[in-house]
Amino acid sequence: MGYLLTATQISITILALVLLTRFANQRLVKHFDGKPHLAFRRQLIQLGGIVLAVLLLILFLPLDTALRGQLLSLFGLIVSATIALSSTTLVGNVMAGIMLKTVGSCRPGNYITVGDHFGRITTMDLLHTELQTEERDLTTLPNMYLVTNPIRVMRTSGTLLSVELSLGYDVSRHQIESLLLQAASETGLESPFVQIRELGDFSVTYQISGLLKEVNRIIDKRRELRARTMDNLHAAGIEIVSPSFMNTRAFESAEQFIPENEDVTTMPESERSTDKLIFDIAEEAESVSRLREMLSEVQDRIKVCQELADDKTNEAASEAATREIETHEKKAERLQSLIDRREANIAKE
Numbered sequence: 580m581g582y583l584l585t586a587t588q589i590s591i592t593i594l595a596l597v598l599l600t601r602f603a604n605q606r607l608v609k610h611f612d613g614k615p616h617l618a619f620r621r622q623l624i625q626l627g628g629i630v631l632a633v634l635l636l637i638l639f640l641p642l643d644t645a646l647r648g649q650l651l652s653l654f655g656l657i658v659s660a661t662i663a664l665s666s667t668t669l670v671g672n673v674m675a676g677i678m679l680k681t682v683g684s685c686r687p688g689n690y691i692t693v694g695d696h697f698g699r700i701t702t703m704d705l706l707h708t709e710l711q712t713e714e715r716d717l718t719t720l721p722n723m724y725l726v727t728n729p730i731r732v733m734r735t736s737g738t739l740l741s742v743e744l745s746l747g748y749d750v751s752r753h754q755i756e757s758l759l760l761q762a763a764s765e766t767g768l769e770s771p772f773v774q775i776r777e778l779g780d781f782s783v784t785y786q787i788s789g790l791l792k793e794v795n796r797i798i799d800k801r802r803e804l805r806a807r808t809m810d811n812l813h814a815a816g817i818e819i820v821s822p823s824f825m826n827t828r829a830f831e832s833a834e835q836f837i838p839e840n841e842d843v844t845t846m847p848e849s850e851r852s853t854d855k856l857i858f859d860i861a862e863e864a865e866s867v868s869r870l871r872e873m874l875s876e877v878q879d880r881i882k883v884c885q886e887l888a889d890d891k892t893n894e895a896a897s898e899a900a901t902r903e904i905e906t907h908e909k910k911a912e913r914l915q916s917l918i919d920r921r922e923a924n925i926a927k928e
Contacts, residue, residue, distance in 0.1 A: 697713065708722060740789055
């Protein structure tokens with residue numbers, strides 16, 4: 580009879596905890612419904628809830644003190660072993676995701692280079708980070724990969740754009756540097772400079788660099804810088820060919836490997852930016868991130884105004900704060916509506 584009673588108590592305890600956990604999870608999912616930007620927080624809470632549910636199960640089961648202590652020790656050992664082995668397990672990606680979120684060095688919309696991968700971040704989750712590459716495809720990287728490899732994050736304030744090329748010793752260095760600087764200036768790069776990277780046996784390697792402020796146009800500007808560099812050198816009568824090419828092909832001494840001169844003062848602009856075509860999802864993710872920052876600032880301002888409005892010692896200030904609250908609440912509604920629409924567009928992709 581006692582054994583049957585104990586089994587019934589265990590069954591009731593387990594059932595109660597399962598129902599409680601299921602109810603809490605449903606409430607949690609409902610609370611975060613329509614808030615994909617908080618998916619990381621939701622997953623973290625769910626993970627903590629599972630650990631807490633197991634711990635409560637051990638504490639509330641009708642067991643003797645010695646057995647309960649052994650189960651708690653076993654549970655602690657399992658958790659410790661899981662954390663210790665996290666470098667190669669699922670928990671490792673969770674730990675790495677928490678680390679990336681805590682450090683905050685990269686966020687949706689940033690251009691990053693990690694290993695052989697380059698692209699813009701579209702999603703940062705508890706287990707993985709998603710990049711949109713130059714081929715417009717989406718690449719999913721485990722968070723452990725980002726933690727164990729150096730990440731180069733392109734600064735939103737600007738980045739250096741560079742082009743390297745090799746030219747013969749028979750061309751004046753001063754002329755080449757002048758033409759390269761001109762190409763960088765025509766591309767719209769700020770503070771351009773030329774470096775001599777290598778003095779080879781048969782050629783000199785030059786690098787033209789400049790500050791690109793519009794980082795969201797890096798694909799367009801990289802193509803333009805290369806095109807203007809080539810056009811300016813050709814227009815000045817400078818061949819971009821290697822000595823080995825010249826030595827292995829017989830041609831007349833007056834023959835030159837330069838296309839006919841063209842007007843290179845203007846560059847044709849496509850109707851749509853290449854970067855926007857390639858990184859469309861990342862652009863949306865970055866815009867949503869900025870809108871959420873604006874929404875957070877508006878909500879903080881509403882709280883400050885609410886404190887002023889509640890202070891009735893100064894009627895004029897209270898009325899002004901009330902009017903400002905109404906204005907900011909309307910702005911917050913518009914921002915939230917815009918965020919919802921853009922997140923819906925991202926979900927469709």
